[in-house]
Amino acid sequence: MxxxxxxxxxxxxxxxxxxxxxxxxxxxxxxxxxxxxxxxxKPDEGGSSPRGTTPFITFVLGGPGSGKGTQCxxxxxxxxxxxxxxxxxxxxxxxxxxxxxxxxxxxxxDGKIVPSEVIVKLIQKAIQSxxxxxxxxDGFPSKExxxxxERTIDAEPNIVxxxxxxxxx
Numbered sequence: 777m778x779x780x781x782x783x784x785x786x787x788x789x790x791x792x793x794x795x796x797x798x799x800x801x802x803x804x805x806x807x808x809x810x811x812x813x814x815x816x817x818k819p820d821e822g823g824s825s826p827r828g829t830t831p832f833i834t835f836v837l838g839g840p841g842s843g844k845g846t847q848c849x850x851x852x853x854x855x856x857x858x859x860x861x862x863x864x865x866x867x868x869x870x871x872x873x874x875x876x877x878x879x880x881x882x883x884x885x886d887g888k889i890v891p892s893e894v895i896v897k898l899i900q901k902a903i904q905s906x907x908x909x910x911x912x913x914d915g916f917p918s919k920e921x922x923x924x925x926e927r928t929i930d931a932e933p934n935i936v937x938x939x940x941x942x943x944x945x
Contacts (some may be wrong), residue, residue: 778879780897783880785891790863791799800876810934829909830902830909831910831911832907832909832911832915832934833911833913833931833933833934833935834851834857834902834908834910834911834933834934834935834937835913835916835922835933835936835937836848836863836912836913836914836939837916837936837937837938837939838937838938838940838941839939839941840940841941842940842941843939843941844869844914844939845914847937847939848914849894849912851912852876852912855910856908856910857908857910857911857912858893858908858910858911859861859901860911860913860914861897861914861915862895862898862913862914862915862916862921863915865895865898865902866880866884866890866895867931869898875896879894880894888936890905892918892920892923892925893920893928895916895921895924896921896925896928896929898930899913899925899930900917900929910916913933922933
């Protein structure tokens, strides 16, 4: 998996910036806005959905209490994404009383981790059954999960949001 990192801290700096730096930051903000804007052009790489469009995938990572759920709700409300929680998908599959749901339940009862491929297949099924083509995938934190996603879907996520929030004292 390629790593793309960008620091947003300069956007929020209180120091005075040169006009050139301010223009660069404004352009960067416009690019971010375009990525989340419902009318923005669709990306042309990765796997496609049955509707013929390429889904725009965002992984949302961070520790418990870091604000993932709050920010996902805001992104859904403001930019029209569909929020897919790995935990919710697993619970839904278990409650469906399917053969796959029984296997997931037994795996959890045995204190084991559900295989990454199973979670990816649930995510893929949710993406394919959705009318939307922009997704926030929450609760998909491990490197193994990400590699299984890339193997199964044959695409990388478009964006990875990582909430690195220090504990308050």
